[in-house]
Amino acid sequence: MAQLSGNEDRVIIFDTTLRDGEQSAGAGLTVEEKLRIAHQLKKLGVDVIEAGFAGSSPGDFEAVRRIANEVKGPIITSLARAVDADIDAAGKALAGVKNARIHTFISASDIHLMHQMRKNREAIMDMAVHAVERAKSYVDDVEFSPMDASRTEPEYLYTMLEAVIRAGATTVNIPDTVGYSTPGEFGALIKGIKDNVPNIDQAVISVHCHNDLGMSAANSLAAIENGARQIEGCINGLGERAGNAALEEVIMAVETRSDHYRLKTGIATEEIGNTSRMVSSIFGFPVQANKAIVGQNAFRHSSGIHQDAFLKERTTFEIMEPDKVGWRGEALVLGKLSGRAGLRARLHDLGYTLTDAELTDVFVTFKDLADTKREVTDMDLEALMSEQHRMVDTDHVYRLGTVHVVCGNDTSPEARVTLGCPDGMSRTVEAKGTGPVDAVCKAIDQVVNLDIELTEFAVSAVTEGIDSLGEVTIRVEKDGSVYSGRGSDSDIVVASAKAYINAINRLLAIGVQDRTATTGAV
Ligand code: KIV
Ligand code: ZN
Helix, strand or coil: CCCCCCCCCECEEEECCCCCHHHCCCCCCCHHHHHHHHHHHHHHCCCEEEEECHHHCHHHHHHHHHHHHHCCCCEEEEEEECCHHHHHHHHHHCCCCCCEEEEEEEECCHHHHHHHHCCCHHHHHHHHHHHHHHHHCCCCEEEEEEECHHHCCHHHHHHHHHHHHHCCCCEEEEEECCCCCCHHHHHHHHHHHHHHCCCHHHCEEEEEEECCCCCHHHHHHHHHHCCCCEEEEEHHHCCCCCCECEHHHHHHHHHHCHHHHCCECCCCHHHHHHHHHHHHHHHCCCCCCCCCCCCCCCCCCCCHHHHHHHHHCHHHCCCCCHHHHCCCCCCEEECCCCCHHHHHHHHHHCCCCCCHHHHHHHHHHHHHHHHHCCCEEHHHHHHHHHHHHHHHHCCCCCEEEEEEEECCCCCCCEEEEEEECCCCCEEEEEEECCCHHHHHHHHHHHHHCCCCEEEEEEEEECCCCCCCCEEEEEEEEECCEEEEEEEEECCHHHHHHHHHHHHHHHHHHHHHHHHHCCCCCC
8 A cells, every 4th residue: 555545435544643743842752762652553443654754853763764664554654844954864764664654745825935934935845846746756655735735825725736836746635724713614625725726636535634723633524524524633632732623533423423424434433542542652641531532531421310310311411432542540450369360451541561479579560559549540551661661762761769758737848768779789879859759859959960851740649549649640851851751659759759750751751862873965
């Protein structure tokens, strides 16, 4: 499958979580983390994975290269500005890969041309055509995006689309870059393109909607009603500023309202929950409780009237079956008497296949948790697995040993922390702070000596109840870049220490990957 053609009844799902999603302020993933998400996106059944922007950094180049070589099935694409260096970097990162696409873009609206590009329409048109021709020298499958299309003068847009299709573009993507359009306007724009671009039948029309006014899903759906056959978006609606269309929302609208849209996707919808939880955990962005499809409350019925009717007949208050989107509530699964086989089976259902050695490690942590909690839920298991992955990914950097704190309202908080260090030594340090978490972070700072600033600290409970696991998300800033870290534990001070060390390890890992990846890119 070198190229996909959006036919009359099939919508191509293009995931850009690893590119536009990674542009979310405060996001930043390691190559290993991107690979894990890419494998899950393949399980979800997305048609296209935008793996990154190869020309933007050596780390992104490496992520695109590895995903393209290791994740087989979906089309893998790299973004590239309409400049030779970016297109060459994308071409090199995708070299030798069968299902490869280059996605090149250039600003098209007058407001962008005047203030951002400082070039006239003719010059931009030449750059667009040249970019597609150059991308074509690397791959057959080329996507072109006129950035800010929804604010571009339609006649100029039509001419540009006609020219890039003539140059070989196989998909033309229409971005509502600043989330300005309304569903009526955006649907009409797609119809205008269908009616006025003479060679439009030679390309798939795609859309890429941002959510600044909360209309990205509605705009994407209006587009497919008017002939678009590819939708771009991100899991959990991540992305630049207010994010992109949440893929789970547009997918479930197409599936649930097939009576209306009369279209299909190739998505394994039962994998939506697993994908959403993985993306939330790796990016360090919790999903709001009332978020459509994947929020904790999305299938919970609270009012007595609703509960009564729901128990008589589910469809009175539920338009989708929770199982169909892999939603999980608080299903009680395991306890302190559960054995290795039970744990392995349950983790397998959650999408984790473990080797015997991995199971042995996880089982020890599970038993510790089961000793402190009455019931271990699926959510606890997800948190435990994330913790495990975090340790494996950053094995070579810092590891938390022990944490001891003294605090209360009659004493000044003090912490003693033991850390395993990259040189194989273990160091114990003590510090005072304004609170127990501050004291722990100050102690860790003495060892790592990195001059970082903690900019965000949030605690949430993984499940309900006083004995719930606490999950801490931390963001730290160094030299203008932000790195997130997460940690979970039934003790929130320990969870905070884990999260702080995770952020430090990710900062070091991302820094190293950008310094060491070999590339001819910028
Ligand atoms: O929002 C946008 O216009 C983009 C393009 C690069 C497709 O992300
Ligand atoms: Zn975008």
